[in-house]
Amino acid sequence: MGQLDGRKVAFIGLGLMGKPMARNLRAAGAEVLVHNRSKAPQEELAAEGFATADSPAEAARWAGAEGTVIGMVTDTPAARRVLVDGETAVLAGIASGALVVDMGTTQVMDTREMAERFAEAGAAFVDAPVSGGQVGAEGGSLTIMAGGTDENFARALPFFEAMGKTITHVGDVGAGQxxxxxxxxxxxxxxxxxxxxxxxxxxxxxxxxxxxxxxxxxxxxxxxxxxxxxxxxxxxxxxxxxxxxxxxxxxxxxxxxxxxxxxxxxxxxxxxxxxxxxxxxxxxxxxxxxxxxxxxxx
The missing domain is CATH 1.10.1040.10 (N-(1-d-carboxylethyl)-l-norvaline Dehydrogenase; domain 2)
Structure with missing residues (x-):
């Protein structure tokens, strides 16, 4: 039995680090659906048995109120596009009660604004950028720096433990960034x-x-x-x-x-x-x- 058995995770962003992070979540027992803007990495994981979505909004709808959506994209414009901006973003499909975690490196002010928009939709938000590179992602030994309320950090912690080794709750939303x-x-x-x-x-x-x-x-x-x-x-x-x-x-x-x-x-x-x-x-x-x-x- 894995530590994440029965947990649904929609993972968005399958770059050098995102792919192994998604694999580690699945290895820990989570039911993982993936989405990536370019299709080759998504197809690679689909061949391994991962479910896939055609858009971030679809991924969020799949996760539902009890699920978790994790974004791991390159920069702030990408994070905004994936998480909050437009009809295909996570925000368009998010259910009240869901947890959203941004694990990319995003500008602090944008992070705080995105958290507010998810809060208005009834969803929890944690920023949790990582350090450790591809090697750390593959080995599940990432350093994870999290920002959010105590309650939201506690919800995210089991997922962090499947992907990282050194995990610190730094403070409120934006503190991780x-x-x-x-x-x-x-x-x-x-x-x-x-x-x-x-x-x-x-x-x-x-x-x-x-x-x-x-x-x-x-x-x-x-x-x-x-x-x-x-x-x-x-x-x-x-x-x-x-x-x-x-x-x-x-x-x-x-x-x-x-x-x-x-x-x-x-x-x-x-x-x-x-x-x-x-x-x-x-x-x-x-x-x-x-x-x-x-x-x-x-």
């Missing part, structure tokens, strides 16, 4: 720091792999240095987290900073590196490819 912005800031800036350190070592005639080995046990040690540092050394940039998505998250954090009246000088400079990568045509590489913006010969 604030935590995710902080996470993505640290990731972006640390990728830049590691890339600069390796570029300096290489130009100084020292093997970056040996530098990484030397740094691992000291204060400079980090998961970024361990995992993405190795990707830089191997020049292995098959995406686990795309450059385009990381750049979007940096822009989102800077927009939040402007809204609350704070300047983030390091992140502003870091954005220039992501812009340069995209201008060079590297938007679909793994975000560890940031080293190429620092040392184009990498």
């Amino acid at each position: 604030v935590a995710k912005s902080a996470n993505q800031m640290i990731v972006a800036l640390t990728l830049g720091a590691v890339g600069e350190a390796f570029a300096l070592a290489r130009r100084a005639g020292v093997d970056p792999a040996k530098v990484r080995e030397a740094l691992q046990g000291g204060f400079a040690g980090s998961r970024i240095l361990e995992l993405h540092g190795q990707r830089m050394i191997d020049r292995s940039f098959t995406p686990g987290g795309r450059v385009s998505v990381q750049r979007k998250d940096v822009v989102q954090a800077l927009a939040l900073a402007e809204e609350v009246g704070i300047t983030l000088p390091g992140l502003s400079r870091n954005k220039d590196l992501w812009d340069a990568l995209i201008e060079a045509g590297h938007q679909d590489l793994d975000h560890s490819a940031l080293v190429k913006a620092i040392d184009p010969g990498w």
